[in-house]
Amino acid sequence: MRSKNVMLFGFIFMFFSAKTALAQPMEGVISYTIGYEVVEEGRIDLELYKTMLPQKLEFLLKDKNSLLKFEGGMTEGLLGDMLYQSKRKMWYSIFHHNKTVIQLSESNLKSTAQKTVFQAVKTQEISILLGHHCTRYVVKDTSNGSETSLWCTTSIPNASSGVLTHFLENMTLFDVAGLEGFPLKIEFKSKEFDLTLLAEKMEQKKLSENLFEIPKGYKLSESN
Numbered sequence: 478m479r480s481k482n483v484m485l486f487g488f489i490f491m492f493f494s495a496k497t498a499l500a501q502p503m504e505g506v507i508s509y510t511i512g513y514e515v516v517e518e519g520r521i522d523l524e525l526y527k528t529m530l531p532q533k534l535e536f537l538l539k540d541k542n543s544l545l546k547f548e549g550g551m552t553e554g555l556l557g558d559m560l561y562q563s564k565r566k567m568w569y570s571i572f573h574h575n576k577t578v579i580q581l582s583e584s585n586l587k588s589t590a591q592k593t594v595f596q597a598v599k600t601q602e603i604s605i606l607l608g609h610h611c612t613r614y615v616v617k618d619t620s621n622g623s624e625t626s627l628w629c630t631t632s633i634p635n636a637s638s639g640v641l642t643h644f645l646e647n648m649t650l651f652d653v654a655g656l657e658g659f660p661l662k663i664e665f666k667s668k669e670f671d672l673t674l675l676a677e678k679m680e681q682k683k684l685s686e687n688l689f690e691i692p693k694g695y696k697l698s699e700s701n
Contacts, residue, residue, distance in 0.1 A: 503634050505681040507536045507661075512673040523670055534674075542689040560689060569691060576695045597627070597655035604628050606661040607679050614656055623667040629658030633679075 513530050515523040532549040541563040557572040570579045595616050602613040611628035618624075661676040691697065 502538065502541055503681060504539045504684060505537075505679065506684075507538075507633075507676055508678040508680075509534050509536070509674045510677050512671075512675070514671045515669070516667075516671055517669045520669065537684060537688060539684045539686075539689060544688060560691075562689065571691065571695070573692075576692070578691050578695045578697045580697060580699055595653045597653055599655065599657075604662070606630070607676055609633065609661060611661055612658065616653060621667065623665065625666075626662075626664045627656065627660045628662040629656060629660045631658040633659045 510533055511531055513527050515527065517523070528550070530550045531547040534548065535544075535546045537544040537546070543561050545559040547558075557570045560569040560571060561567075562569075568581045572578070595618065597614040597616050600613045600615060604611050604613065606628060609630040609632050611630045614627045614629060616625045616627070660674075663672075663674040665672040
């Protein structure tokens, strides 16, 4: 049960790799709340899984580098912080509890497995989120009857990042075509449960370079 839901959680996060067209990179922090509701009656296993999920995540961006931080739940310990350094084209999973770091280069992320490609359908529906005009896209998976809605804005420059593509490559065999912009709201609905990510705060500010470096004294190893 856990591996199935972690895979789905990675499927949701892959949408953060949607393309943005503006040139000036954003620097700052985007904070999201995470909502999870079981809709299938009698699923005690899913109710237990609810306690494992993080309650929030923070997405930090600076000079095309990015850092994804989970807050709360067991996912925080399982994944650690996820760092992408664009100049080195390298991904890192940073685990603070035992001071270890796992690295994986961009070239090693090329999967040979056949991926299922989903097409995002653009709608005419517009929502204002944190002052940004967001267009709703819909992605349907007919194999399990699930539907994902994404409200994406093109007014956040270069907010997409390889750190979430790394999450996708490790957790899923899915890819999505047809998305433009950066999602400020994601709603996944299935027969079993609903999962919602909602941007609650966006702060443009100068961030320390140290946030995007491997902490000193941490043991570095390469992923198999």
